[in-house]
Amino acid sequence: MHNVANMRSPGTPVCHPNDEYRAPVSATSKQASAQLQSMADGEYIELHAASAFSFLDGASQPESLVERAAELNMPAIALGDRNGLYGVARFHTASKRSGIKAHIGAEIAVKGLGSRLRPPAWLPHQCAEEPPRMLLLCASQAGYQNLSQLITRFKMREATKAEGAATLEDLEEFSSGLICMTGGDEGPLAAALAHGGASQARATAEKLASIYGRGNLYIELQRHQRREEECRNQALVGVASTLGLPVIAANGVRYAVEKDRELLDVFTCIRNGVTLDGAGRLLTANSARHLRSAREMAALFGDIPEAIANTRIVSERLEFTLNNLGYEFPHYPVPDGETMDSFLRKRVEEGVLKRYGAPARRGLLDKARAQVKHELALIAKLGFAGYFLIVWDMIRFCQKQGFLVQGRGSAANSAVCYAWKLRPSIRWAWNFFLSVS
Amino acid sequence: MMYAAVYAAQFPLQALLRLRGDLKSKPVVVMEGRATQETVCALNGQARLRGAALGMTRLEVESMNGLVLLARSAEGEAAARAVFLECAAQFSPRIEEASRGTACALVLDITGTERLFGPAQTLAERLRAALAAAGFRASIAVSANYHAARMKAAATRGITVIPEGGEAAALEKLPLATLELAEEHAETFALWGMRTLGELAAAPETELVTRLGAQASDWRQLARGAAEHAFQSIEPALSLQEFFEFDTPVEQMESLLFMGARMIDCLVARAAGRALALVSLTVDMKLEGGRMQRLALRPAVASMDRKFLLKLLQLEIGAHPPEAAVVALTIAAEAGQSSKVQLGLFAPQTPEPSRLDVTLARLKALVGEERVGSPVLEDTHHAGCFRMQGFAVDGKASEQDREPARMALRRMRPPLPIWVVLSSIVAAKDTTRIEHSTMTPAAFRDAVNSFEITAAYGPWRSSGCWWAGGAWDEEEWDVLATRCDGTFVACLLMRDRMRNQWRLEAYYD
Numbered sequence: 001m002h003n004v005a006n007m008r009s010p011g012t013p014v015c016h017p018n019d020e021y022r023a024p025v026s027a028t029s030k031q032a033s034a035q036l037q038s039m040a041d042g043e044y045i046e047l048h049a050a051s052a053f054s055f056l057d058g059a060s061q062p063e064s065l066v067e068r069a070a071e072l073n074m075p076a077i078a079l080g081d082r083n084g085l086y087g088v089a090r091f092h093t094a095s096k097r098s099g100i101k102a103h104i105g106a107e108i109a110v111k112g113l114g115s116r117l118r119p120p121a122w123l124p125h126q127c128a129e130e131p132p133r134m135l136l137l138c139a140s141q142a143g144y145q146n147l148s149q150l151i152t153r154f155k156m157r158e159a160t161k162a163e164g165a166a167t168l169e170d171l172e173e174f175s176s177g178l179i180c181m182t183g184g185d186e187g188p189l190a191a192a193l194a195h196g197g198a199s200q201a202r203a204t205a206e207k208l209a210s211i212y213g214r215g216n217l218y219i220e221l222q223r224h225q226r227r228e229e230e231c232r233n234q235a236l237v238g239v240a241s242t243l244g245l246p247v248i249a250a251n252g253v254r255y256a257v258e259k260d261r262e263l264l265d266v267f268t269c270i271r272n273g274v275t276l277d278g279a280g281r282l283l284t285a286n287s288a289r290h291l292r293s294a295r296e297m298a299a300l301f302g303d304i305p306e307a308i309a310n311t312r313i314v315s316e317r318l319e320f321t322l323n324n325l326g327y328e329f330p331h332y333p334v335p336d337g338e339t340m341d342s343f344l345r346k347r348v349e350e351g352v353l354k355r356y357g358a359p360a361r362r363g364l365l366d367k368a369r370a371q372v373k374h375e376l377a378l379i380a381k382l383g384f385a386g387y388f389l390i391v392w393d394m395i396r397f398c399q400k401q402g403f404l405v406q407g408r409g410s411a412a413n414s415a416v417c418y419a420w421k422l423r424p425s426i427r428w429a430w431n432f433f434l435s436v437s
Numbered sequence: 438m439m440y441a442a443v444y445a446a447q448f449p450l451q452a453l454l455r456l457r458g459d460l461k462s463k464p465v466v467v468m469e470g471r472a473t474q475e476t477v478c479a480l481n482g483q484a485r486l487r488g489a490a491l492g493m494t495r496l497e498v499e500s501m502n503g504l505v506l507l508a509r510s511a512e513g514e515a516a517a518r519a520v521f522l523e524c525a526a527q528f529s530p531r532i533e534e535a536s537r538g539t540a541c542a543l544v545l546d547i548t549g550t551e552r553l554f555g556p557a558q559t560l561a562e563r564l565r566a567a568l569a570a571a572g573f574r575a576s577i578a579v580s581a582n583y584h585a586a587r588m589k590a591a592a593t594r595g596i597t598v599i600p601e602g603g604e605a606a607a608l609e610k611l612p613l614a615t616l617e618l619a620e621e622h623a624e625t626f627a628l629w630g631m632r633t634l635g636e637l638a639a640a641p642e643t644e645l646v647t648r649l650g651a652q653a654s655d656w657r658q659l660a661r662g663a664a665e666h667a668f669q670s671i672e673p674a675l676s677l678q679e680f681f682e683f684d685t686p687v688e689q690m691e692s693l694l695f696m697g698a699r700m701i702d703c704l705v706a707r708a709a710g711r712a713l714a715l716v717s718l719t720v721d722m723k724l725e726g727g728r729m730q731r732l733a734l735r736p737a738v739a740s741m742d743r744k745f746l747l748k749l750l751q752l753e754i755g756a757h758p759p760e761a762a763v764v765a766l767t768i769a770a771e772a773g774q775s776s777k778v779q780l781g782l783f784a785p786q787t788p789e790p791s792r793l794d795v796t797l798a799r800l801k802a803l804v805g806e807e808r809v810g811s812p813v814l815e816d817t818h819h820a821g822c823f824r825m826q827g828f829a830v831d832g833k834a835s836e837q838d839r840e841p842a843r844m845a846l847r848r849m850r851p852p853l854p855i856w857v858v859l860s861s862i863v864a865a866k867d868t869t870r871i872e873h874s875t876m877t878p879a880a881f882r883d884a885v886n887s888f889e890i891t892a893a894y895g896p897w898r899s900s901g902c903w904w905a906g907g908a909w910d911e912e913e914w915d916v917l918a919t920r921c922d923g924t925f926v927a928c929l930l931m932r933d934r935m936r937n938q939w940r941l942e943a944y945y946d
Binding site: 122123124125225226227262265276277280281283285286287288 | 814815816817818895896897898899900901903904905912
């Protein structure tokens with residue numbers, strides 16, 4: 001028995017009032033403590049974060065998420081917006097500035113896996129039936145291509161502007177190179193547990209495992225300090241154990257810092273057409289969906305340390321970044337003994353001579369050659385020779401047919417194209433050639 | 438065709454007296470106009486016997502002993518007119534308004550009602566009795582001619598049934614004033630020595646038209662009971678409302694209830710006339726100083742029991758007494774189908790709805806309205822929030838939830854303040870940083886007992902209402918604890934993170 005004399009009276013602080021979290025732990029658990037002691041900052045990677053590009057479902061810009069991740073010494077972070085890759089370019093650019101790795105993914109709605117959790121029938125605010133969403137992360141370039149094609153496929157299927165949803169057949173067709181995480185409240189396993197219990201959740205997990213392979217499917221656990229969520233987590237751990245699938249921790253991040261929960265609440269009201277006072281349980285129950293540090297997450301998952309360790313493993317498996325998009329322009333057939341770069345150089349030299357070879361314009365020839373040389377070097381570096389040769393071929397065809405040819409954009413404004421008598425939309429723009437690249 | 442004309446003379450007076458039976462035997466005059474220029478607009482027979490007359494000033498009538506002076510009430514007349522119309526509507530759906538001056542007059546198309554109400558004489562008697570029950574004295578005339586019925590009702594007292602073809606005879610003794618002629622024409626007829634409708638009817642039509650124009654032909658037709666009329670039926674909407682303005686502001690509840698009882702009687706009778714019951718009552722009290730106070734009575738089932746409704750009114754006024762003396766009282770009722778509950782042979786007996794209502798009203802008066810009813814969870818993440826909604830028995834067997842049995846939570850209201858000891862498991866390598874440590878409750882005590890916690894699960898956090906004054910940020914712990922006497926409890930501890938206060942919120946049963 002504790003010494004009652006040491007107890008503090010109500011109203012006096014018994015612990016630090018600003019402590020940010022407490023793990024759902026048993027008082028008898030000492031194992032968690034030992035793991036916490038050894039937890040370093042970089043041992044947790046947030047792999048499930050949505051930005052404000054998940055319209056009215058996320059409250060922070062991609063840059064804010066990256067900046068916060070950098071503040072927390074997170075070596076990498078993944079962005080998974082709802083049914084799209086809208087935020088990835090800004091996310092990638094910000095990550096380069098902050099020096100952390102930006103993993104790319106998307107939360108994809110899937111038909112055929114039941115419907116998302118909905119509010120209990122007795123609550124006044126109900127929402128329309130929606131398919132569940134799960135997180136797909138690009139492990140490789142092929143994965144990125146598949147994810148892009150998957151989104152295009154189901155978006156194009158909609159007759160009007162709509163979110164759309166992938167079918168299980170779509171998932172199977174575009175599955176390679178992707179790692180699947182099963183999501184939180186919005187995910188298919190949460191829906192399956194609610195509608196059919198553990199057996200349905202197992203069936204759903206098996207279905208996903210057959211699509212992505214057992215090594216590429218992770219049972220996602222989120223802990224926002226809610227009882228019902230913890231009840232689901234226990235069931236999911238059971239499902240993962242039964243099927244031999246790995247579990248992974250994530251925080252289902254919807255905003256960078258705790259304070260931004262207020263913004264998300266306002267977005268929720270806008271999305272549902274209600275006031276803050278009338279929103280009730282449509283709003284989030286607490287402010288736990290922010291980016292948490294490795295220590296916080298380790299404390300939360302003290303009883304399941306492998307869930308934290310798996311974030312690091314998955315992050316290492318996600319090799320793809322937007323640095324290596326891997327797009328190659330088509331090859332242009334060139335005569336034997338020529339490369340595309342050498343063939344292009346000759347064609348450009350011909351054009352320069354035609355434009356500036358006349359005695360009256362000899363004064364500009366050297367300047368033009370210097371500019372062209374600079375541009376050809378850049379083209380060779382970027383591997384754009386094939387593209388410029390196609391443009392040259394088109395110009396040549398049009399000139400033969402007597403068509404007026406005009407171009408726009410940084411390539412059309414180049415000295416290379418000008419040498420071929422392509423009319424740029426901005427004639428003075430030479431100095432801006434490919435400056436956006 | 439057959440028409441029944443109903444004529445209520447001195448309507449401003451009747452509107453005021455119908456709820457004031459105590460004044461019916463007294464000489465009463467009704468005054469209208471601005472304060473210094475009031476004149477008599479209606480009076481009863483007793484007042485007339487004492488020398489009062491229409492148009493007299495306040496000074497003149499005040500000089501007569503024993504006269505009761507009342508102020509004309511437009512709202513009261515409107516409410517009385519609605520009641521008058523409703524009484525008439527019980528006998529015919531086709532009614533035309535024929536009011537003139539301060540009288541209220543209606544003409545009913547009673548064609549084809551013999552099988553419902555009997556011959557014209559019987560109908561007229563029943564109609565007069567219905568009006569009398571509502572507090573009106575009216576004369577009734579029945580005729581196949583619209584105008585004959587209208588003029589006869591206005592000019593005579595009691596009931597007159599004019600046989601078909603006998604209109605001219607029935608009207609012949611009526612004064613020419615019945616036609617409401619312009620002063621100029623009335624003088625002309627007076628010069629000619631014509632004073633009754635019979636004399637006008639006997640005059641040659643051509644000669645009359647030659648001297649007085651085409652309108653003289655219409656007058657003659659009216660006098661002969663042969664004028665035609667295009668009936669324009671009004672469609673009275675059911676508006677169950679009674680209004681009463683007190684002579685002096687009333688403070689005693691008894692006076693309010695006395696008048697309220699009369700008004701409820703009228704409302705119940707009017708609703709009953711349409712086979713309806715009262716679903717709700719709205720009582721608007723105009724207070725001294727111009728403020729309004731509203732009370733609402735909504736019995737569990739629609740009722741026609743005046744005693745029960747009056748009891749509810751008494752309890753409601755008792756629970757919400759007027760904040761100042763009451764100047765005027767308006768009771769509006771919503772009518773609905775009277776409740777019919779099919780009782781099941783094996784269904785458990787439920788309390789009689791009216792008695793249940795009275796009991797609930799008594800409880801509300803005793804403990805406050807917001808503390809009686811059924812608790813309903815609020816739509817919020819804030820634990821334990823609920824509101825009370827009116828308790829009602831729907832008569833249906835309740836469907837049991839098929840959910841598996843769950844652990845019950847017995848909330849402490851109010852929660853019990855407790856003292857807590859935390860055990861800290863330091864997580865950070867840097868032990869000077871305590872914000873990343875897991876601190877769990879290890880023991881607690883209330884004012885009486887001490888408890889040692891053997892297992893704690895949590896914290897479960899909720900926060901919200903950050904945009905308003907009621908912001909909260911709380912964490913809950915489910916704990917298993919042993920009391921110092923060795924007994925075992927499972928309870929829920931709550932920490933208010935904004936004030937850093939601990940409470941024992943509930944026990945798990």
